[in-house]
Amino acid sequence: MSICLFCHHHYIEKPSWSKIFSNNKSESICQHCLSNLKKLEGNRCTKCSRILLKEYSDVPICYDCNRWEKNQLTQSLIVRNYSLYRYNSFLKEILATFKYRGDTIIASYFSQKLFDTYQAFFSNAYVICIPLSKERLHERGFNQAELLVEGWPNKEYVHLLMKNERSKQSKKSRRLRLQSFQDNPFFIEKQNIDLSLNNIVLVDDIYTTGTTIRQAAIVLKQAGANQIFSITIAR
Ligand SMILES: [Zn+2]
Ligand SMILES: [Zn+2]
Numbered sequence: 075m076s077i078c079l080f081c082h083h084h085y086i087e088k089p090s091w092s093k094i095f096s097n098n099k100s101e102s103i104c105q106h107c108l109s110n111l112k113k114l115e116g117n118r119c120t121k122c123s124r125i126l127l128k129e130y131s132d133v134p135i136c137y138d139c140n141r142w143e144k145n146q147l148t149q150s151l152i153v154r155n156y157s158l159y160r161y162n163s164f165l166k167e168i169l170a171t172f173k174y175r176g177d178t179i180i181a182s183y184f185s186q187k188l189f190d191t192y193q194a195f196f197s198n199a200y201v202i203c204i205p206l207s208k209e210r211l212h213e214r215g216f217n218q219a220e221l222l223v224e225g226w227p228n229k230e231y232v233h234l235l236m237k238n239e240r241s242k243q244s245k246k247s248r249r250l251r252l253q254s255f256q257d258n259p260f261f262i263e264k265q266n267i268d269l270s271l272n273n274i275v276l277v278d279d280i281y282t283t284g285t286t287i288r289q290a291a292i293v294l295k296q297a298g299a300n301q302i303f304s305i306t307i308a309r
Contacts, residue, residue, distance in 0.1 A: 078104035079179050080168055102183060110164035114157055114309055122284060123157040123309050142284060147255055151291040153301045156191055157281050157309030158184075165308050169279055173218045181221035184279075184307045188222055192275060196303050199273035200231045204290055207239040207259070219277050222307070231274075234267065235260050235290055260293045270298040281306040 075084045085104035101108055117126045121139035135143070142148045159165055172180040192201070203219035211217060223232065238259045274294055276287055281304065291302045 076102065076104075078102075078107055079183050080104070080107040107164075107168075110162070112160040112162055112165075114160055120154065121152065122155045122281065125160070138284065142288065148288050151288045151295065151302065152284075153303050154195075155281050155284065155287060155304040155306065155309075156195060157306045158187055158191065159308050161280060161282075161308035169308065172221075173279065174214070176214075176216055176221075178221055181218070181224070185222045185224060185226075188277065188305050188307065189226060191305055192226065196273070196275045196305070199275040199301075199303060200228050200269075201226055201275050201277060202231050202234055202290075202294070204276055204278040204286060205233070205235045205237045205260070207237045209239045210237075218279050222279065223277050231269070234262055234264070235293065236263050237261075255289060255292065258289045258292060260290045262293055262297055267297050269294060269300075271300050272298075273301045274299050274303070276302065276304040278304065278306050280308045 076087055077083070078085055080103050083104055083106075085106075087101075088105070103111075114123050114125060117128070118124060119126055119136035119139055120134045121143075122136060124136045124138070126133070126136060142152075143150070168180060171177050172184075192199075201223050203217060203223060205211075205219075206214065206217050220232070223229065238261070240257075240259050276290055278286065281287065287304045291299075294302055
């Protein structure tokens with residue numbers, strides 16, 4: 075009997091040949107939770123991981139990314155965002171438990187999955203967490219993104235980015251969000267930091283509109299960063 079990391083119910087792990095032969099670590103979540111986690115796979119936007127509809131099977135990037143790329147301000151800021159799962163109601167609840175109650179066991183599950191992606195695609199890049207503002211950090215007690223990269227390598231710059239407190243941007247219209255690039259909440263406190271020729275992977279829990287990642291990317295580009303990628307649990 076094992077206890078599911080997500081729902082805390084007891085469950086019996088099904089033995090499988092692939093597990094026995096490939097030395098696969100067990101999933102540590104129950105079949106029910108596993109079936110509710112929807113991996114983003116198949117025909118996806120090559121920029122942001124969004125699943126593309128069949129009608130658009132011949133285009134490589136989604137409508138939103140197309141608009142980001144057409145705008146001079148945000149063009150080529152991000153090489154690629156890699157998200158693991160669909161942000162459905164199940165994952166929303168799991169991430170809320172993780173984020174607001176600081177469930178580090180949930181973090182460890184996703185940390186491993188994100189790390190597999192990091193190793194597969196971005197292993198030469200420096201890891202930087204999307205920060206919380208001081209106020210928010212004080213309120214919550216921890217930064218969820220930092221829990222996700224515990225034990226990872228290449229963390230020399232992990233705390234490089236800082237964030238000012240400001241109004242929530244999720245409620246703003248797209249036009250207002252574009253304007254928000256003028257008063258970017260992210261900044262780097264250290265003077266004379268030179269990231270020249272370094273590739274960066276930004277880590278966060280959710281990719282929603284793509285604004286946050288791009289605002290962070292602008293600051294890093296100004297500090298000389300070369301290619302910027304991002305990895306998130308959900309999209
Ligand atoms: Zn479960
Ligand atoms: Zn996209």
